[in-house]
Amino acid sequence: MQINTRLVIWLLLTLGGLVSPHLMAQETLLPAFSKMTSLTDGWEPLEFPKIDQHSDYELAQDDGVQVVKAQTSGGASGLIARLNVNPEGSLMLSWRWKVSNVFEKGDARKKSGDDYPARIYVAFEFQPDKAGFFERAKRKTVALLVGEELPGNALNYIWANTLPEGEFVPNPYTDKTVMVAVSSGSEKAGEWVSVERDIIADYREAFGENPPPVRGIAIMSDSDNTGEQATAWYGDISLRPPSPD
Secondary structure, eight states: IIIIIIHHHHHHHHHTOOOOOOOOOOSSSOGGGGGGSSTTOEEEEOOOTTTOOOOEEEEEEEETEEEEEEEEEEEEEEEEEEEEEESSSOEEEEEEEESSSSOOOOTTTTTGOOOOEEEEEEEEEEOOOGGGGHHHHHHHHHHHHHHHOOOOEEEEEHHHHHHTTEEEOOOOOOEEEEEEEEESSSSSSOOOOOEEEEEHHHHHHSSOOOOOEEEEEEEEEOOTOOOOOEEEEEOOEEEEOOOOO
């Protein structure tokens, strides 16, 4: 997926000017797919400029539970939930997902293979005091042109092809995004897989510092680079402090 173009544009259009919900203890901040009556109940469709072919998302039943079913066939699009959460201590992101297959041409280290049957994108607030002159100038120009501020670093949790689980690699388009393989390969294709990540710890490992506020979380199934096909199912996604001992 070409992060240097359409993902930046998407983030410009969707993550600027967000409201700030309070972080309540043990209360997830993300609308549950299992309780939604439509895909717009707290999540918004995202579509990328210059990409006419989109992935398809719908609410579906799986073993009696409502989930989001995504189908991608040479296209790209997703769903986003807007947030502004100031992380403190630990912030746990947990979910379950299932894919029909991985992409034979998928490769998280190459632009041509930057496609995933399932991914979760976590975007963080831009920190101008840590950016260089040219970076600040570029962002100022963008803000003047489109009236929005660029977000900062990002984590992508991916169902990879061959990248080993637990591996962190920079996105092939930008070092502002780090890919984290939390599921990999086809061994568990067709099965539900549960994942839990401490996004504060992951941010520290990826970028070597404490994270700024979380500005948005999205699900994406895309295959526009590889041209392959896949179906993914996303269960409820939870963002909350860790459970007490």
